[in-house]
Amino acid sequence: MQYLPNILFAIILIVAIAFFTKNVSRLRRNINLGKDIGSLNNKPQRWKNMAKIAFGQTKMVVRPIAGFLHVIVYVGFIIINIEVLEILIDGIFGTHRIGLKFLSTPVYGFLIGSFEVLAVLVLVSVIIFWVRRNVIKLQRFLSAEMTGWPKSDGNIILYFEVVLMCLFLLMNATDTSFQNLNSGNIVSQFIAPWFDGMSANSLHAIERTAWWLHIIGILAFLNYLYYSKHLHILLAFPNTFYGKLLPKGQFKNLDAVTQEVKLMMDPDADPFAAAAEDASEPEKFGASDVTDLSWVQLLNAYTCTECGRCTSECPANQTGKKLSPRKIMMDTRDRLEEVGKNIDANKGTFVDDGKQLLGDYISNEELWACTSCNACVEACPVSIDPLSIIMDMRQYLVMEQSAAPSDLNNMMGNIENNGAPWPFNQMDRLNWAQEQ
Amino acid sequence: MDSTLKVPTMAELFAAGQQPEVLFWVGCAGSFDDRAKKITKAFVKILNKANVSFAVLGTEESCTGDPAKRAGNEFLFQMQAVTNIEVMNAYEVKKVVTACPHCFNTLKNEYPGLGGNYEVVHHTQFLKQLLEEGRISMEGGQFKGKRITFHDPCYLGRANNVYEAPRDLIRKLDAELVEMKNCKKKGLCCGAGGAQMFKEPEKGSKDVNIERTEQALETKPEIIAAGCPFCNTMMTDGVKNKEKETAVAVMDIAELIATAEDL
Numbered sequence: 001m002q003y004l005p006n007i008l009f010a011i012i013l014i015v016a017i018a019f020f021t022k023n024v025s026r027l028r029r030n031i032n033l034g035k036d037i038g039s040l041n042n043k044p045q046r047w048k049n050m051a052k053i054a055f056g057q058t059k060m061v062v063r064p065i066a067g068f069l070h071v072i073v074y075v076g077f078i079i080i081n082i083e084v085l086e087i088l089i090d091g092i093f094g095t096h097r098i099g100l101k102f103l104s105t106p107v108y109g110f111l112i113g114s115f116e117v118l119a120v121l122v123l124v125s126v127i128i129f130w131v132r133r134n135v136i137k138l139q140r141f142l143s144a145e146m147t148g149w150p151k152s153d154g155n156i157i158l159y160f161e162v163v164l165m166c167l168f169l170l171m172n173a174t175d176t177s178f179q180n181l182n183s184g185n186i187v188s189q190f191i192a193p194w195f196d197g198m199s200a201n202s203l204h205a206i207e208r209t210a211w212w213l214h215i216i217g218i219l220a221f222l223n224y225l226y227y228s229k230h231l232h233i234l235l236a237f238p239n240t241f242y243g244k245l246l247p248k249g250q251f252k253n254l255d256a257v258t259q260e261v262k263l264m265m266d267p268d269a270d271p272f273a274a275a276a277e278d279a280s281e282p283e284k285f286g287a288s289d290v291t292d293l294s295w296v297q298l299l300n301a302y303t304c305t306e307c308g309r310c311t312s313e314c315p316a317n318q319t320g321k322k323l324s325p326r327k328i329m330m331d332t333r334d335r336l337e338e339v340g341k342n343i344d345a346n347k348g349t350f351v352d353d354g355k356q357l358l359g360d361y362i363s364n365e366e367l368w369a370c371t372s373c374n375a376c377v378e379a380c381p382v383s384i385d386p387l388s389i390i391m392d393m394r395q396y397l398v399m400e401q402s403a404a405p406s407d408l409n410n411m412m413g414n415i416e417n418n419g420a421p422w423p424f425n426q427m428d429r430l431n432w433a434q435e436q
Numbered sequence: 437m438d439s440t441l442k443v444p445t446m447a448e449l450f451a452a453g454q455q456p457e458v459l460f461w462v463g464c465a466g467s468f469d470d471r472a473k474k475i476t477k478a479f480v481k482i483l484n485k486a487n488v489s490f491a492v493l494g495t496e497e498s499c500t501g502d503p504a505k506r507a508g509n510e511f512l513f514q515m516q517a518v519t520n521i522e523v524m525n526a527y528e529v530k531k532v533v534t535a536c537p538h539c540f541n542t543l544k545n546e547y548p549g550l551g552g553n554y555e556v557v558h559h560t561q562f563l564k565q566l567l568e569e570g571r572i573s574m575e576g577g578q579f580k581g582k583r584i585t586f587h588d589p590c591y592l593g594r595a596n597n598v599y600e601a602p603r604d605l606i607r608k609l610d611a612e613l614v615e616m617k618n619c620k621k622k623g624l625c626c627g628a629g630g631a632q633m634f635k636e637p638e639k640g641s642k643d644v645n646i647e648r649t650e651q652a653l654e655t656k657p658e659i660i661a662a663g664c665p666f667c668n669t670m671m672t673d674g675v676k677n678k679e680k681e682t683a684v685a686v687m688d689i690a691e692l693i694a695t696a697e698d699l
Contacts, residue, residue: 249595250545254510258550261514265522286508315625315648320641369638372506372630373590378621394508407635408507415512419498420464421634429462430494432473433443433480 009091009215016219023226027302030340034295046241049383054240059381063309066132069125073161076122077233080115080168087215097178109183116172116187119165126161133158140308143317145327150306153228160224164217171210174203232305236382239303242296243383248374251391256283286395289356290336293389300384301333310376310386316369323369325376325386331361332389358393367393368405441480445494446527456491458562459529459554461543463536464499465665471672472665478694479535479559485699486571490533496523500542507631514550517542521552535559535690537591537664538629544596558592560602560663560689567608577696579609584692585616585657587648587671588623589664602663602689609696614655624648626670633666649674653684660686 040046052058057074061067086099095101099108133141133154141154172178173191185192195203225231232239263269287293290301310325311317317324335357343350358364370390377385397403404412411421419426449456460483465472483490501516524532532554534540544556557565566572584606592598599620606613618624627637627644637643649671652660660675662668665688672686687695 247541247545247596249541249591251505253514253546253549257510257514261511261518264515265518285510313622315627315644316638316640318624319627319637319644319647321638323638365638368635369640370630371590371625371627371632371644373625374594375590375622375625378594391506391508394506395510396508398508399511404507404509405635408631411631411634412504412507412509412512415499415501415504415516419516420468421499421503422464422468424468426498427495429467429497430443430445430492432462432467432476433441433492435473 003094006092006094012216012219013088013091016223019223023223026340026344027226027231029343030336031295031298031302033291033336033339034293034298035291037294037296040242042245045245046243049243049245050237050241053243053381053383054236057381062379062381066307069128072118072121072125073129076118076125079118080122082111083115083168084215084218087211091215097175100181105181105183109181109185112172112178112184113186116169116184119168120187123162123165126158126165130155130158140312143308143311143324143326145324145330146306146308150229150330153230154306156224157228157230160217160221164214164221167210167214167217171207171214174207174210176200176203176207229304229306232303232382235299235303239299240383242299244377244385244388248377251388254285254395256285284396285399286397287389287392288358288396288400290332290339291350292396293332293392297385297389297392298332298336300386300389301329301336303382304329304333304384305382306330307381309379309381310384313375313379315371315373315375321366321369322363323366325390328362328366328386328389329384332357335361358396362393364397364403367397370394441477442484443480444491445496446491446529447494447496449491450527454489455528457489458531458533459524459527460490460492461500461532461534461536461539462492462497463534463539463665465669466535467497469665469669471669475535475665475668475688475690478688478699479690481694481699482563482566482572482690482697485697486566488566488571493523493527500539500547502538502542503631503634505542505546506629507634513546517547517550517552521547521550524552524554529554531555531557533557533559533562535663535665535688537589537595538666541591541595558596558598558601558663560592560605561598563690563693564601564604567605572693572697574605574608574693574696575610577609577698579611579659579692579696582609582611582658583614583656584609584611584659584661585614585652585655586619586661586663587616587626587652587667588620589662589667590623590625590629592663593623594621602661605689605693606661609692611659614657616651616655618651624651626664626667628666628670633669645670645674646677649678653678653680657684659692660684661689661692662686663689 057071060070086097089098090096132138169188169191172185172188174195179185179189179192225234284292290298304326306326308326314323314325339350342353367390372387374387377387414421414423418424446459462476466476498520499516500520501513504516505513532543534543537558540556540558543554567574586602586606588599603613624647625644626648652671660671662671668686668688675681675684675686
């Protein structure tokens with residue numbers, strides 16, 4: 001019976017890790033439904049971007065208040081996790097504060113003391129975040145796409161963090177032997193007196209309960225990630241690594257089109273030549289569903305934490321148009337999840353569900369409102385590129401469906417006929433030089 | 437002052453066995469739009485004054501394909517690109533200058549992959565270079581002390597990280613450069629990009645150019661400076677909408693310099 005807690009702990013840990021592994025493999029599978037992008041160039045620059053943007057949070061602090069609070073929560077998250085290591089060892093081997101065996105009391109106290117201070121700072125930040133979302137009601141948290149689950153999701157994450165930090169402080173405050181050390185209980189020494197007069201047994205029971213709830217909470221949170229917008233705490237790193245390195249204005253040239261154009265321009269090409277035997281189905285132009293997007297665009301979708309900086313910088317959104325770059329990312333993820341579940345339900349193959357990203361999630365009206373100004377791309381703190389998805393979907397609308405607004409069809413007709421977007425004769429192109 | 441513009445074409449120079457220092461890519465707006473033609477002429481006046489050896493393609497120039505590509509028509513874009521590249525490569529073009537950030541971006545970034553490799557500069561970068569090389573001189577003249585705000589074109593600024601060349605030129609005019617609350621990386625679009633210039637906007641509460649004009653007017657400028665013919669149109673319309681056209685002028689950087697020099 002003596003080993004019961006250890007066994008229980010090991011079971012909980014194994015179940016949590018198994019669940020998490022399953023979710024990670026599902027995540028990988030879904031992301032890999034996207035198109036291959038070939039090999040990556042310039043890896044040194046990519047590592048640098050990851051270090052700067054994800055690890056160094058350089059783009060978070062562009063907005064100083066949210067940025068500063070986020071850095072606190074982020075640093076707290078990373079550093080307090082050192083404590084989780086001790087908890088895991090204690091849990092498996094039935095030890096208590098194993099750190100004290102390896103570290104001198106002052107060093108151990110310094111560590112735990114820093115965690116306690118960080119825990120308080122995280123608590124304060126998280127409460128301010130909650131107030132921003134629910135009391136001040138910042139515009140960017142109130143958009144149409146931020147109702148229902150996305151809104152609850154945002155709050156659940158904050159509640160999770162509040163509970164975890166409180167449990168950590170409570171666990172320290174009710175740990176009599178730790179309090180007696182009088183080293184590192186910087187914050188918890190002020191909480192300990194709340195329990196004065198309690199019996200040693202009750203104190204121990206509270207300490208144990210807090211300890212167990214704390215670690216179970218952390219494991220639950222780990223497994224909540226996949227169902228939440230909070231995946232960014234893991235995916236921000238690969239996402240900034242795979243982010244676009246080209247100038248923001250450079251959109252990719254479609255190779256399939258280049259082949260055709262070259263053939264058209266080749267005076268020796270035989271226009272009546274039969275298609276080659278091995279000619280594959282002509283490639284679909286642009287994107288109407290998530291599987292037409294690249295896997296990096298799908299990774300983008302899972303990385304998005306719905307902060308809405310993109311949408312608040314979007315000129316179309318600012319002037320009341322339907323387009324919201326954040327919604328483009330959320331729709332892409334929702335549709336990808338739907339496709340993933342379809343594959344799971346049908347033993348590994350996708351069965352047509354009569355739905356697609358275009359139309360069922362993202363409307364033409366949203367796509368045509370974009371000015372391609374790159375404000376959303378610039379605003380994203382984790383290198384997500386909503387613009388590339390918008391452009392791929394426009395490509396599908398125009399090249400596969402000829403569904404451009406009529407004004408744009410006129411413009412393109414003019415370019416085709418007279419080499420300018422307006423109906424002017426190409427032979428008049430130099431007339432300005434003679435005009436006074 | 438001789439008011440006739442000297443605008444040699446690549447074909448003329450080629451026939452005479454000459455190669456200009458730089459090709460001036462005029463662009464569709466610069467060729468056909470009445471407002472933008474003034475920018476083209478102002479820039480040519482400066483080039484003439486500085487004795488820059490340049491040429492235009494004239495009737496051999498065609499749309500770069502930018503609006504087609506941003507509208508989703510990759511095929512039309514590449515047809516335009518390949519045609520233009522054939523012409524430019526035949527003339528062995530090495531360097532291109534253009535007053536249109538959309539042409540600039542497309543020529544600079546999207547043509548190399550299709551066989552068109554040129555050094556491409558925006559006219560504000562080119563003018564700054566002329567100034568640094570002492571080939572043009574600039575004194576503030578009538579712009580001395582005037583409040584000028586600069587509207588960053590998306591395809592020059594965010595798209596290609598060119599923020600300082602136009603600003604340096606404004607400072608050289610001894611003008612007071614005032615920044616809008618959204619400038620440089622955070623500059624707000626004028627509303628014309630992504631082929632929006634050629635269509636009606638989607639339903640909304642306001643037009644983008646009005647929003648941007650309001651931001652510009654907040655700085656109480658005497659002049660709104662632009663570096664893009666489309667931004668120029670959008671901001672000019674915005675200023676008219678606010679009935680401020682007598683108090684606030686919308687001018688291209690090239691026009692500012694040409695006017696300051698009485699060209």
